[in-house]
Amino acid sequence: MNASSPVMPAVLFTPERRTVLAERPEPAATYGQVLIEVDLTGICGSDLHAAELPVYAPGHILGHEVTGRVHSVGDGVDGWQPGQRVAINPNGNVCGTCRWCRAGRYNQCVRATMETAVGLQHDGGLAPRLLLAPSTLRPLPETMGRVEAAWVEPAATALRAVRLAGDVAGRTVLVTGGGPIGQLAIRLLRLAGAGRIVLTEPAAERRRFGVASGADETLAPDQAGEPAVAAVIECSGNAAATRQALGALEPGGTLVVVGGGPGSGLDPITILLKELVVRGSFTYLEEFDEVIPMLADGRLAVADLTTDVVPLAATLDAIASLRRASTMKVLVDPHR
Numbered sequence: 001m002n003a004s005s006p007v008m009p010a011v012l013f014t015p016e017r018r019t020v021l022a023e024r025p026e027p028a029a030t031y032g033q034v035l036i037e038v039d040l041t042g043i044c045g046s047d048l049h050a051a052e053l054p055v056y057a058p059g060h061i062l063g064h065e066v067t068g069r070v071h072s073v074g075d076g077v078d079g080w081q082p083g084q085r086v087a088i089n090p091n092g093n094v095c096g097t098c099r100w101c102r103a104g105r106y107n108q109c110v111r112a113t114m115e116t117a118v119g120l121q122h123d124g125g126l127a128p129r130l131l132l133a134p135s136t137l138r139p140l141p142e143t144m145g146r147v148e149a150a151w152v153e154p155a156a157t158a159l160r161a162v163r164l165a166g167d168v169a170g171r172t173v174l175v176t177g178g179g180p181i182g183q184l185a186i187r188l189l190r191l192a193g194a195g196r197i198v199l200t201e202p203a204a205e206r207r208r209f210g211v212a213s214g215a216d217e218t219l220a221p222d223q224a225g226e227p228a229v230a231a232v233i234e235c236s237g238n239a240a241a242t243r244q245a246l247g248a249l250e251p252g253g254t255l256v257v258v259g260g261g262p263g264s265g266l267d268p269i270t271i272l273l274k275e276l277v278v279r280g281s282f283t284y285l286e287e288f289d290e291v292i293p294m295l296a297d298g299r300l301a302v303a304d305l306t307t308d309v310v311p312l313a314a315t316l317d318a319i320a321s322l323r324r325a326s327t328m329k330v331l332v333d334p335h336r
């Protein structure tokens with residue numbers, strides 16, 4: 001980069017695996033790529049742990065919960081016009097030829113999820129502009145709220161986790177961890193007709209959010225849990241919570257692991273004796289498109305879960321407040 005190259009501010013994950021504010025060259029539309037003007041980018045819980053998570057490759061701009069508009073389109077791109085409103089599927093750069101892509105299991109495509117995921121191994125949306133493969137773009141209705149548009153990615157993650165719990169209609173379901181994914185899971189379980197929803201969460205503030213989300217009961221982890229639940233959506237990534245979840249499941253119950261953390265707390269004897277089903281839930285498939293109308297028409301409400309919209313320069317402070325669990329979801333407006 002020479003002195004005359006335009007630069008832009010960005011939240012960078014450095015080669016030393018630190019998260020810093022930095023200046024980066026401003027991208028321009030190149031062949032086969034689309035330049036996005038970022039509107040809002042959410043800070044994800046996993047961004048707080050980027051330094052410890054191998055899936056975060058150093059040297060990239062963070063931010064994988066991104067909404068914006070097409071700014072300009074490179075040669076060789078069909079179907080996208082400047083001004084179109086989009087959500088970014090950060091795992092959308094699928095190869096189309098691997099065995100998982102051919103089987104429709106795009107969330108197992110190595111290129112899409114482990115090599116070029118937006119905001120992880122490819123520059124993300126914590127910057128004013130972002131150059132992307134067109135396959136990562138999903139159209140959004142103009143009528144959709146601005147904040148709602150920024151929740152598509154985490155909502156898709158939560159929807160897949162709830163789906164993998166099986167038929168929850170009339171059943172008792174435990175959600176462990178009351179962060180954004182846990183709150184979305186509670187709301188989606190309500191929509192799916194769950195009979196009774198219990199949340200376990202250490203932070204009192206987040207337990208209050210759980211009530212607003214529609215949980216019938218909210219408990220601190222040291223309070224007695226439900227003796228027999230049909231399914232658990234594990235959103236905390238906490239080993240003790242995962243262990244507790246196994247204990248709470250009734251025979252034949254399903255544990256959905258969507259909050260990954262070190263040390264599983266999974267006891268094989270408990271799994272064996274109760275013939276439990278343990279399922280991982282990784283990103284999303286069609287759920288990404290399915291949550292867009294749910295957020296747009298208000299079936300899935302998220303405005304109350306949005307703590308703040310901050311300028312890019314406040315991102316590091318926002319990450320610190322999320323670490324303390326004193327906020328729920330902070331969105332970054334890189335043009336403010």
Ligand SMILES: [Zn+2]
Nearest residue numbers: 044045046064
């Ligand atoms: Zn995330």
Ligand SMILES: [Zn+2]
Nearest residue numbers: 095098101109
């Ligand atoms: Zn593939």
